[in-house]
Amino acid sequence: MRRIVLIIGCATLLIFGGMFYQYQQQQKQVTQLHAYQNVIYxxxxQIFVQAQDWSKPIQIDLKDNRLDGDYQIMASFVxxxxxxxxxxxxxxxxxxxALNWDQFLDPQRLAADKKQDYADTEAMLVQVRAMVELYQEHLEQHEAMALEQIENLEIxxxxxxxxxxSLLESRHNDQGHALFELEKKNLGKAYVLFAILKNNKWELKNNTFMFYEDAALKEFNAVYQEMVQLNTQMQEIxxxxQRALESKL
Incomplete structure (x- = not known):
């Protein structure tokens, strides 16, 4: 009888010991998860702040003493x-x-370029479109490469x-992707504005486009306002x- 009780006692100890170990492991996982989230945020x-200065490379320590094991590997990757x-x-x-894209709609630049049949503006639009397409290709390749790398992470x-x-979902919530989609729309509006300028008579007066025809002026102003709205959306994003990051810190 004592032997049976001893066996039951040992079995009970093993079961509860195992449960306690699992509980400890779960608690450790929760602690690491919270630390992981804090580190990422x-x-x-830091990345967001440094990225505002285009002239300097972003420098950040991928390691953090608060993390270890799988969570450190994940944090380093992310x-x-x-x-x-x-x-x-x-x-x-x-x-x-470098392509002077921020000067695309500068009235004085366009007035000077009009004298040479808009050669500079035509070239600018071609180069900007090529740059946008190249960046689009990079985003797609970068995402595909990241998914492949995840499969090889030892976690x-x-x-x-x-x-x-999370990586796939981030496409819909990522600031960079959202801004890029708006920038592509902005490029489309730029082509429309340029077509209006190129196909209608106008003069530069008081640093403003003065169209000969009211219809052209109305069309130009409507498209320009659409560009302003897109720029406002980009600023809001x-x-x-920034506010989302600050609220999580």
């Missing part, structure tokens, strides 16, 4: 992915700046699956992203 803010995305976008923006398969799902 904090360093995402942060590296974010840095690469930010650097790629900054490179894209620098290229647009728990459930975490690997969640990481892949950037500000919302």
């Amino acid at each position: 904090e360093k995402a803010e 942060l590296s992915h974010m840095v690469q995305s930010a650097e790629a976008r900054n490179s894209y923006l620098r290229e647009l700046k 728990n398969h459930n975490l690997r699956r969640h990481l892949a799902e 950037t500000q919302q992203h």
Whole structure:
């Protein structure tokens, strides 16, 4: 009888010992998950701030003493992915700046270019479109490469699956992707505005486009207002992203 009680006692101890170990492991997982989230939010803010200065590369420590094991591997991957995305976008923006894209609608520039049949503006639009298409291709390749890298991460398969799902979902919530979609729409509006300028008579007066025909003026103003709205949306996205990061810190 004592032997049976001893066996039952040992079995009970093993069961509850195992349950306690699982509980400890679960608690550790919860603690690591919270630490992981904090690390990602904090360093995402650092990346965001550094990315505002296009002239300097983003420098951030991918390692963090609060993390270990799978969560450190995931954090290093996610942060590296974010840095690469930010650097790629900054490179894209620098290229647009070099093409004087921010001066596209400058009245004095266009008035001077009109004298040479808009040769500079035509070239600018071709180059900007090529740059946009190249950046689009980069985004697609970068995402495909990231998904492939996730499959090779030496982490728990459930975490690997969640990481892949999060990456795919981020396409719909990512600031860079959202801004790029608006920028592509802006480029389309730029082509429309240029066609209006090119196909209608106008003069430069008080640094303003003065059209000979009211219909052309009305059409130009309508499309221009659409561009203004797109620019406003882009500013709002950037500000919302900043507020979202700050609220999580």
